[in-house]
Amino acid sequence: MSQSPIIQFEHVNFQYESQTEPTLKDINFTIQKGEKVLIAGPSGSGKSTLGKILNGMIPEDYPGELSGNITINGQSFNDLDVFKLSFEVGTVLQDPDSQFVGLTVAEDIAFALENDAKPQSEIHQRVSDWAKRLDVAEIISNHPQDISGGQKQRVSLAGVLIGDEPILLLDEPLANLDPAAGEASIELLDHLSHKEDLTVIIIEHRIEEVLHRPIDRLLLIDDGKLIANDTPNQILKSGVLTEVGLREPLYLTALRACGIEVSELPEVDELSKIELPDNGTAVLQWDVEHPIQPNSDGAEPLLEIRNLQFNYPNRSIFNNFNLTINKGEMVAIVGKNGTGKTTLSNLITGFLHPNQGEIKLAGTNLDDLSIKERAEHIGYILQDPNQMISKDMIFDEVALGLRLRGLDEEIIKEKVLSTLKVTGLYPFRNWPIRALSFGQKKRVTIASILVLDPEVMILDEPTAGQDLAHYSEIMDFLEELNRTQQLTTIFITHDMYLMLEYADRAVALSDGEIIADTLPINVLTNDDVVKAASLTHTSLQSLGTLANLENPARFAQGFVDYQKEVRHHE
Ligand SMILES: Nc1ncnc2c1ncn2[C@@H]1O[C@H](COP(=O)(O)OP(=O)(O)OP(=O)(O)O)[C@@H](O)[C@H]1O
Numbered sequence: 001m002s003q004s005p006i007i008q009f010e011h012v013n014f015q016y017e018s019q020t021e022p023t024l025k026d027i028n029f030t031i032q033k034g035e036k037v038l039i040a041g042p043s044g045s046g047k048s049t050l051g052k053i054l055n056g057m058i059p060e061d062y063p064g065e066l067s068g069n070i071t072i073n074g075q076s077f078n079d080l081d082v083f084k085l086s087f088e089v090g091t092v093l094q095d096p097d098s099q100f101v102g103l104t105v106a107e108d109i110a111f112a113l114e115n116d117a118k119p120q121s122e123i124h125q126r127v128s129d130w131a132k133r134l135d136v137a138e139i140i141s142n143h144p145q146d147i148s149g150g151q152k153q154r155v156s157l158a159g160v161l162i163g164d165e166p167i168l169l170l171d172e173p174l175a176n177l178d179p180a181a182g183e184a185s186i187e188l189l190d191h192l193s194h195k196e197d198l199t200v201i202i203i204e205h206r207i208e209e210v211l212h213r214p215i216d217r218l219l220l221i222d223d224g225k226l227i228a229n230d231t232p233n234q235i236l237k238s239g240v241l242t243e244v245g246l247r248e249p250l251y252l253t254a255l256r257a258c259g260i261e262v263s264e265l266p267e268v269d270e271l272s273k274i275e276l277p278d279n280g281t282a283v284l285q286w287d288v289e290h291p292i293q294p295n296s297d298g299a300e301p302l303l304e305i306r307n308l309q310f311n312y313p314n315r316s317i318f319n320n321f322n323l324t325i326n327k328g329e330m331v332a333i334v335g336k337n338g339t340g341k342t343t344l345s346n347l348i349t350g351f352l353h354p355n356q357g358e359i360k361l362a363g364t365n366l367d368d369l370s371i372k373e374r375a376e377h378i379g380y381i382l383q384d385p386n387q388m389i390s391k392d393m394i395f396d397e398v399a400l401g402l403r404l405r406g407l408d409e410e411i412i413k414e415k416v417l418s419t420l421k422v423t424g425l426y427p428f429r430n431w432p433i434r435a436l437s438f439g440q441k442k443r444v445t446i447a448s449i450l451v452l453d454p455e456v457m458i459l460d461e462p463t464a465g466q467d468l469a470h471y472s473e474i475m476d477f478l479e480e481l482n483r484t485q486q487l488t489t490i491f492i493t494h495d496m497y498l499m500l501e502y503a504d505r506a507v508a509l510s511d512g513e514i515i516a517d518t519l520p521i522n523v524l525t526n527d528d529v530v531k532a533a534s535l536t537h538t539s540l541q542s543l544g545t546l547a548n549l550e551n552p553a554r555f556a557q558g559f560v561d562y563q564k565e566v567r568h569h570e
């Protein structure tokens, strides 16, 4: 890494036109050429706002008051417009949908090169190389809307990496990727940054996943201020991440729970660098003292899928698929990007129709119900909140379904406000939705379904883009509904901790087939399933292995359960 600044912020403030307070306050930092920097911070702290300044969307698309000095690759920000900046900064946005310009995946990946008027043969070659590297070659002719969420993320990554800009900015690049693909992307970025002197800036909540490969520096933002700017090692030791409501790597939380003084260990930013005091006796002792509680199962079938067959015009997804979800269960559906999880949800909610087979809810064949009637019973939260939102104001969005049901306005108000409270949105009740961060928008969509009291909730990646505090708030709330009202909950997730923490059953899919249907922990103990479903082991398991425990996976589950217990008592 050469010591020459590529990005410099001096006393930068930014206030959106519609806000009364600045969103970024006196931000100062320098990023050197070739550095790999992680920007983290709670939801709504201003991370994406900072990203939007870097790529010129602020002030171009989001007007407001920007002050201070910014230099990018030796040029003053004042001399750079969005067009000029696009040669300096390649961006992968948080919401890949808003970035697609081509009619096919291939066109989309090629866009930057077409713009540079590169020869067609070179474009072809490079598109096909990048498509292979990001595992999207198979869907290269699809329309960008006709691919899965994780595939969209990979396509936008390919479309940016192909452009060769000196600075790469990625806003939540891991949000929709399956765990194995997430690791692969981080490895790819690491490889590129070593080889090509590329400066990489990653905005992410998922700190542990980003630290899968070394990061030079971590910038921590809280409430619009830069509160830490240091090596990951120093920041992790300080414990500041949990103080601002972010999730530190779980192996560190586990070490602290075992009574090990993390701040006294020399290097903690990789589990493999940690030398456990007394050969891990403290971990062993903790493990013995915390046996896991067996789950009780009550089996009253609620949702029954029988002999389901479904294909898209050019692709078969399900062939004789069978699954029963029982009343009151909290089920996680996990598996590789593009394996059919969202398709399955769309078949249940009626947005798609099976070619063969049937889906029943409490004995009623869902084919007999319209989408609207199904929606009375089954709430569906999409991966991308922007696809669900139709109103300008938060209150109106959450009230929409109740108004369609013709309820009295007083009752609507009461229900909406109480739902806004439990979803943590009450302070924003009079805000326009466009002034919310991505994570906050996601909560609005959850609120707008919860307010309708469904019997089954299907959530596609409920916690993607959420910081730990909001993630726990939403999931604890769903869990409480599940416990007290027996609300059957199915969630699709790529987050292995989420699965361990909240699901009482996990269904792992691969190529449209169920390859495991068992307790979450059993999914992670079976190496064949982990591989086929593109999952990863958790660092808690690796810590268990490091401490020579007999059953490291059981330790992981024990610790996750323990943490939840502790949180409930706080
Ligand atoms: N278009 C906008 N207009 C007005 N205010 C906005 C706009 N976008 C964001 N904000 C304000 O800036 C704050 C920070 O938003 P930003 O998207 O930068 O947060 P973030 O840290 O990236 O959050 P998340 O992790 O949830 O995506 C929001 O809470 C909101 O107050």
Ligand SMILES: Nc1ncnc2c1ncn2[C@@H]1O[C@H](COP(=O)(O)OP(=O)(O)OP(=O)(O)O)[C@@H](O)[C@H]1O
Residues within 6 Å of the ligand: 139, 142, 145, 146, 147, 148, 149, 150, 151, 176, 178, 312, 313, 314, 315, 317, 335, 336, 337, 338, 339, 340, 341, 342, 343, 344
């Ligand atoms: N409208 C469509 N037309 C054709 N193929 C589609 C369409 N929608 C999805 N596909 C393909 O069907 C497969 C399953 O997609 P689906 O969205 O169900 O996957 P997923 O398991 O939810 O993935 P992810 O984890 O990335 O969200 C993918 O290979 C995708 O490219």
